[in-house]
Amino acid sequence: MLEENLRLTFPDISWVSVRKEGISLIVNLEEMVKYNAGDKEAVKPRYICSSKDGEIVSMVTRSGVPRMRVGMAVEKGDILIDGVMEILDDSMMISESLPVGADGDIWAKVTEVYQKIYPLKEESRNYGRASWKIHLSAGNFSMILGKNPYKDSEEEKYDCLSEITAFWPGIQIQTEAFRPYVIVPSFRTVSDVKMRAEEELSDIIREFEEKGVQILENNVKILMYEDRVEAIGNFVLIEPVGEGCETLPEDIQNDEIGEADEYNRDND
Incomplete structure (x- = not known):
């Protein structure tokens, strides 16, 4: 076939398509992107991983390949954006892996536990x-x-x-x-200790607001006992959970070892 002959003649072609329209022969092709070895230090593989457990509510990917999508539950350490882009040939096989770096904004709904104990004595x-x-x-x-x-x-x-x-x-x-x-x-009196617990709880809420964190639910209650006052409960928040990491989390390294080995061979 013409496609096969073109690929054999021009090894730099990664994808080729030939079709006939009337008396014209239309040939579409893509040249394989060559990665400059001299630029490898500047474009190290980089991943954006989840810093907390939660459910993704917003995700914008500027660079890299998204591994998750809105509505998915994630755990701390999960890869959200992959900094390695895979180039496929016309047979949908991986022909090259390029480290492009990962960049994006990911927001998730998370639950943060809050508990503080204030003894009266x-x-x-x-x-x-x-x-x-x-x-x-x-x-x-x-x-x-x-x-x-x-x-x-x-x-x-x-x-x-x-x-x-x-x-x-x-x-x-x-x-x-x-x-x-x-x-x-x-x-100390119960009223004094309760006031301190309320002030510290207000400080936490103010810190969330200053960081741009949205508070969906405030389920913290202040309980009073004979010997102590407790502030206990949780916050349901919407906050950014993406953090950059240069290496894969340990628990998923085995799943990605083939990809990492291929990239290391390219670096050598």
Whole structure:
């Protein structure tokens, strides 16, 4: 056939079609795209993967091949846009794989769990007078003033603050402060703790709004108990879930190993 003869004569042709219209012979062909090896560093394969579990509600692909579509459920790590484009010949076989990079915007409906516990009982430290230890060193000369009086005590609790000051090469002073303390319990009212929980919940909602995240549902409730206040529930959000990655996620690497090996051979 003429198509086969053309492909054998011109190996750079990836697709050819011949048809007759009246007394005319129409030949359509496509030349195989040659990939410049010198450009491989600038167009490394790149994938856009899902950063969260969710359901895709909007997807715009600017570069690459979309692997998912609107309405599909995705899990964290799933490839959303493939940065490797496959070139098919006229027999629909893969003739070449080109790394073109992936670029696009993907938004999904996700559920984000929210839980915070605010105990009514808190512990604070009541500090006593500090004891000091000073270590002066200058060349081979060394002198220590003071000590840690709580070093051998198993019951005494203390904090140690240390600071080193260098005046000249080889001359420095190290000061250590040992501050004993006792644990003092304190209790807050339920209304104060509830107010704090509401303020932090409002901060989270404001952060969503500043990031352009749409809140479909706010299912967080603030519950009050005898010893604590809990903010618990979830948000149903629409937010961007695409994140760029230069390598495939580990759980799907085996499925793509043939493609990766082919690309690596092209790089060698």
